Amino acid sequence: MLYIVATPIGNLSDISFRAIETLKNVDIILAEDTRQTKKLLSYYDIQNAVVWSYHAKSSESSIDSIIEYLQKGKTMALVSDAGTPAISDPGVKLVSEVKRRGITVSPIPGSSAFVAALSASGFPSHRFEFLGFLPHKKGRQTLLKMIAEQDHTMIFYESTHRIEKCVNQMNEFFPHKTVCLARELTKIHEEFLIGTPSELQKILTEFPEKKKGEFVVLVASL
Ligand code: SAM
Numbered sequence: 001m002l003y004i005v006a007t008p009i010g011n012l013s014d015i016s017f018r019a020i021e022t023l024k025n026v027d028i029i030l031a032e033d034t035r036q037t038k039k040l041l042s043y044y045d046i047q048n049a050v051v052w053s054y055h056a057k058s059s060e061s062s063i064d065s066i067i068e069y070l071q072k073g074k075t076m077a078l079v080s081d082a083g084t085p086a087i088s089d090p091g092v093k094l095v096s097e098v099k100r101r102g103i104t105v106s107p108i109p110g111s112s113a114f115v116a117a118l119s120a121s122g123f124p125s126h127r128f129e130f131l132g133f134l135p136h137k138k139g140r141q142t143l144l145k146m147i148a149e150q151d152h153t154m155i156f157y158e159s160t161h162r163i164e165k166c167v168n169q170m171n172e173f174f175p176h177k178t179v180c181l182a183r184e185l186t187k188i189h190e191e192f193l194i195g196t197p198s199e200l201q202k203i204l205t206e207f208p209e210k211k212k213g214e215f216v217v218l219v220a221s222l
Contacts, residue, residue, distance in 0.1 A: 019110055025075070
């Protein structure tokens with residue numbers, strides 16, 4: 001059995017009882033970054049856990065050995081650094097291979113940054129599209145053009161290094177749309193900056209500290 005366990009995106013209390021129980025009870029925890037996961041385990045006083053590394057660059061052979069253990073009846077939990085594994089995080093390939101071998105995969109749901117952002121943005125949520133991270137170079141402009149044409153809420157992840165460039169590009173491609181920058185969700189500096197791209201440009205220029213942290217970008221249909 002492989003459990004896909006969601007972990008907090010900031011506030012360490014945002015984890016389910018079932019997630020804690022699962023992390024306590026599985027034979028092996030597969031972690032994107034073992035040091036990061038050990039911090040969470042120590043916060044919840046989960047001792048003696050066996051933690052293996054599983055990340056975006058893990059080899060085919062490491063997937064094979066994980067599957068071998070699962071086939072022997074071992075239980076495993078996959079976690080990423082923050083949020084739900086396999087959502088803009090490692091896990092898709094592992095989950096698909098494990099399922100292909102007929103082994104059960106079960107989710108332990110919890111935080112995911114884009115759902116948290118959408119839920120508190122006030123933007124329409126009956127129809128939305130999540131794009132993960134936009135490409136840095138090739139294909140970025142095509143995607144921005146595509147976002148400009150949509151009639152439903154568009155959501156993507158952006159890093160602190162590119163947030164200013166991103167706002168500038170949104171001003172170029174869809175100056176009249178309403179955009180929300182959901183920043184540092186569940187953390188001390190959590191905030192929702194909402195406005196047209198040019199209004200957001202002004203805010204980021206006036207308050208450069210607001211360019212820091214983690215961001216979910218939401219683009220309303222109008
Ligand atoms: N698996 C995660 C999830 O379920 O949301 C996403 C992991 S992805 C590698 C990391 C990106 O998610 C960040 O660069 C940021 O865009 C977004 N993110 C994660 N935590 C966030 C937070 N607390 N506030 C805003 N955005 C966040």
